[in-house]
Amino acid sequence: MKDTNLAIGELGRRTGTKVETIRYYERIGLLSAPQRTTGNYRAYGLEHLNRLSFIRRSRDLGFSLDQVRALLDLSDDRQRPCEAVDAIAQEHLTEIDRKIADLQALRRELHSIVSQCHVGTVAECRIIEALSP
Amino acid sequence: MKDTNLAIGELGRRTGTKVETIRYYERIGLLSAPQRTTGNYRAYGLEHLNRLSFIRRSRDLGFSLDQVRALLDLSDDRQRPCEAVDAIAQEHLTEIDRKIADLQALRRELHSIVSQCHVGTVAECRIIEALSP
DNA sequence: CCTTGACCCTGTAGTTGCTACAGGGTGCAT
DNA sequence: ATGCACCCTGTAGCAACTACAGGGTCAAGG
Known part of the structure; x- marks a missing residue:
């Protein structure tokens, strides 16, 4: 070596x-x-x-550093069944799906707000209005 | 008051x-x-x-705290044109779109890796293999 | 032989947007 | 008077780095 x-x-x-x-x-x-x-x-x-x-x-x-740590530990033990590896990856996939869905919902809302802006003064701005209480 | x-x-x-x-x-x-x-x-x-x-x-x-700060400043000056407000919102929308695209690309890659796992031992695990150099 | 410049070292503090204490003070009801 | 919910300040922690400051090392060129 x-x-x-x-x-x-x-x-x-x-x-x-x-x-x-x-x-x-x-x-x-x-x-x-x-x-x-x-x-x-x-x-x-x-x-x-x-x-x-x-x-x-x-x-x-x-993958988070904690997940990486777990994957590294698992990969060191070549004989063990790889279900745990699969579980970590699946969990991560689920989380990504959730994030995508969240961002898409956010995108829709923000887009509908932005599309109403007709570029006048701040006083009549739909974006500010949408944010105001 | x-x-x-x-x-x-x-x-x-x-x-x-x-x-x-x-x-x-x-x-x-x-x-x-x-x-x-x-x-x-x-x-x-x-x-x-x-x-x-x-x-x-x-x-x-x-919106980030910096963006919120900018929006608050803008919303205080009611006479000013709202282009700056629109710019901040547009920029944010663009960033969201980029994040969604990034996550979707990631999702595709991770999904293709995970789908190859046939749950044997770590030694034959496709997930570990895909991560290994 | 000496200097220059690229690289390396440790240690600490900054980033974002909060959250979680510790160790105390206040206000009100019983 | 005592319990309890609430408030105060100040500090440290989270993720996952990144960016110094203030030094040491090493190889090449003059």
Whole structure:
């Protein structure tokens, strides 16, 4: 097992992650602390690259850090049935559906308000009126 | 102009706002500081009730506090043309549309991943696989 | 050999929009 | 007088980063 020995900036470049974010992930225990060089630089190996890629991909799909943590734990135990993984993903999907529905309802309401604006003075503005008690 | 003299709890009840949130709005300068009673309780008038209702309604429609601040400023100057109001609302609408589109794209991707899960072990889980590098 | 510049380090504070205490004071009814 | 609901200030916490400040390290060029 050879150490690929990436510096933090290089790891960031390869995963599309800001350096501060990587250090943040380490601080909250999502990414394990790597070895250090003599100059006290973090030296990352392949396993860090893989783990961080997994994290980023999950985050891009909208999973929370807690969900990512759970997915990482699950993915480490290759023999276990994957129902728990499915459950997390399903839950997330449901939440996305709910968010979409909420935004669409909001959009409808806001759109109907905006469409009534005929650009006169504020005194006769339908938008302000719609917001006023 | 009579002071309606609502206590903070009553104002909260009438506007659906938590007491801490009202104090927070005062702290950030969104709601002006009301007079105090001899016992140092906040005593709100009708103008506060109206202003806070406006704020809540705007927040419910998803405007940011900065946008609400701008809308409040604009609504105070009744003679001014309402183009600026329209611009804020349009901008917000555009942002909502973008969010909906983003969520729908995400939903499609996540759904296609989840639908491939046939509930075996983690080792053969398509979800984990899709997340892995 | 020295300096420049890009990179790295720690630690802390800021972002948004609240929410949740802790530790006290007030006001009213019983 | 004592209980209870309410109010006060001040501070810290949430998510998930981001942005410094104030330093150290390292390789290349002059």
